[in-house]
Amino acid sequence: AQSVTQPDIHITVSEGASLELRCNYSYGATPYLFWYVQSPGQGLQLLLKYFSGDTLVQGIKGFEAEFKRSQSSFNLRKPSVHWSDAAEYFCAVGAHGNEKLTFGTGTRLTIIP
């Protein structure tokens, strides 16, 4: 069975600083990997996804993520965060040919001035 671990429940970052959110997955073959963002009181919005090919994936809002098979990781990065990036971030894993996703427990990001 597939699973996702987001080891950081809450991260605080200064505005303008760089960000890395961690995601580790468990899956027997090459997974589909996703990052979603949820603003307070809202549904989830897709930031980026990895299916195959280039392991460095670019997404919306200046985010990127890198798939590292050897580490079973798909960490999300942003070089300089903005106050509007404060939200909850979810990593998710899926299987080829199967639309069902398994989500991590989320990382809440707080931005301080």
Add this chain to the structure above:
Amino acid sequence: DVKVTQSSRYLVKRTGEKVFLECVQDMDHENMFWYRQDPGLGLRLIYFSYDVKMKEKGDIPEGYSVSREKKERFSLILESASTNQTSMYLCASSLNGGYTFGSGTRLTVV
């Protein structure tokens, strides 16, 4: 823009009531999902559907049922609401792995 609409943002229901949560998508997606979201637990899959009149149990189906009579509509039913079903409910539809989520329904059972 693709859209998933959940009919209610907030609901308050009494214990034992039958509750219907409605979800409509306008993207002609075949796949639709119901998740519940609770602090510290992330999103947990309740039920999903790959086609009209088709449904499969997710990870936590107990106490819930679903209906998909038309491709665009996927309903979640709480047969007899209980306080432990107080939660945020999220509907999603997908094509090729990319989910589009609704804004969620926050259900409180009193």
